[in-house]
Amino acid sequence: QVHLVESGGGVVQPGRSLRLSCAVSGFTFSNHAMHWVRQAPGKGLEWVAVISYDGSNKYYAESVKGRFIISRDNSMNTLHLQMNSLRDEDAAVYYCARGGWSIATPGDYWGQGTLVTVSS
Amino acid sequence: EIAMTQSPATLSVSPGERATVSCRASQSVSMNLAWYQQKPGQAPRLLIYGASTRATGIPARFSGSGSGTEFTLTISSLQSEDFAVYYCQKYDNWPPFTFGPGTKVDIK
Numbered sequence: 664q665v666h667l668v669e670s671g672g673g674v675v676q677p678g679r680s681l682r683l684s685c686a687v688s689g690f691t692f693s694n695h696a697m698h699w700v701r702q703a704p705g706k707g708l709e710w711v712a713v714i715s716y717d718g719s720n721k722y723y724a725e726s727v728k729g730r731f732i733i734s735r736d737n738s739m740n741t742l743h744l745q746m747n748s749l750r751d752e753d754a755a756v757y758y759c760a761r762g763g764w765s766i767a768t769p770g771d772y773w774g775q776g777t778l779v780t781v782s783s
Numbered sequence: 784e785i786a787m788t789q790s791p792a793t794l795s796v797s798p799g800e801r802a803t804v805s806c807r808a809s810q811s812v813s814m815n816l817a818w819y820q821q822k823p824g825q826a827p828r829l830l831i832y833g834a835s836t837r838a839t840g841i842p843a844r845f846s847g848s849g850s851g852t853e854f855t856l857t858i859s860s861l862q863s864e865d866f867a868v869y870y871c872q873k874y875d876n877w878p879p880f881t882f883g884p885g886t887k888v889d890i891k
Contacts (some may be wrong), residue, residue: 698880700827707815708819708870710880722878758826767874769817771838773826 664688666770672777672778675749685742685759685774693717693737696762699744699769701755701779711757712744715766722766727753746779754781785810787873789883795891806871806888809875811851815875818847818856821885822867830869831856858888866890 671683712733760770818831831847
């Protein structure tokens with residue numbers, strides 16, 4: 664069965680960096696685009712970034728553009744989100760979600776999320 | 784940039800009743816619209832994609848309709864496990880892949 668497991672969350676000071684990972688199993692990772700979506704405490708869902716199946720195309724929300732980098736290692740079935748220059752407003756649960764072959768597809772399977780707390 | 788809105792913000796429904804949630808896009812998104820269910824402490828779950836196609840394993844009491852700028856999620860007969868927050872998301876004219884603000888369906 665399809666599994667996605669996020670890791671790497673924690674407490675970080677404003678301005679510092681953090682790298683999230685999403686390990687997947689149960690499907691052919693290299694055939695799917697992948698998304699990161701976040702949810703601040705008590706708030707709604709916010710799409711963060713998407714990467715194509717082969718890593719050649721990446722797109723970001725304006726709120727994170729220039730600070731976050733999405734990447735993937737298809738040999739290791741792992742998705743990453745490098746988060747730099749973190750701000751208070753980046754505090755959230757971060758979810759990875761599986762897309763389709765095309766980038767223009769919704770997330771059909773999601774991980775349970777990893778919590779990022781930004782605090783001095 | 785296309786904005787997504789949902790109404791109502793909260794919907795109070797009795798078990799067994801019908802629930803209808805609306806989602807509106809500020810510009811046409813064709814049928815590139817998905818619906819998700821999220822329960823407290825859980826990840827979102829895809830219910831509907833392509834505006835009206837149920838995702839794998841989703842019960843038939845969930846249905847989606849609409850195209851362009853107006854969409855509806857209908858739950859025909861609410862079960863106890865359906866009380867949750869529902870989000871729409873557009874995946875047309877991206878990025879971004881914008882979510883609506885959510886509709887909480889709670890027990891009347």
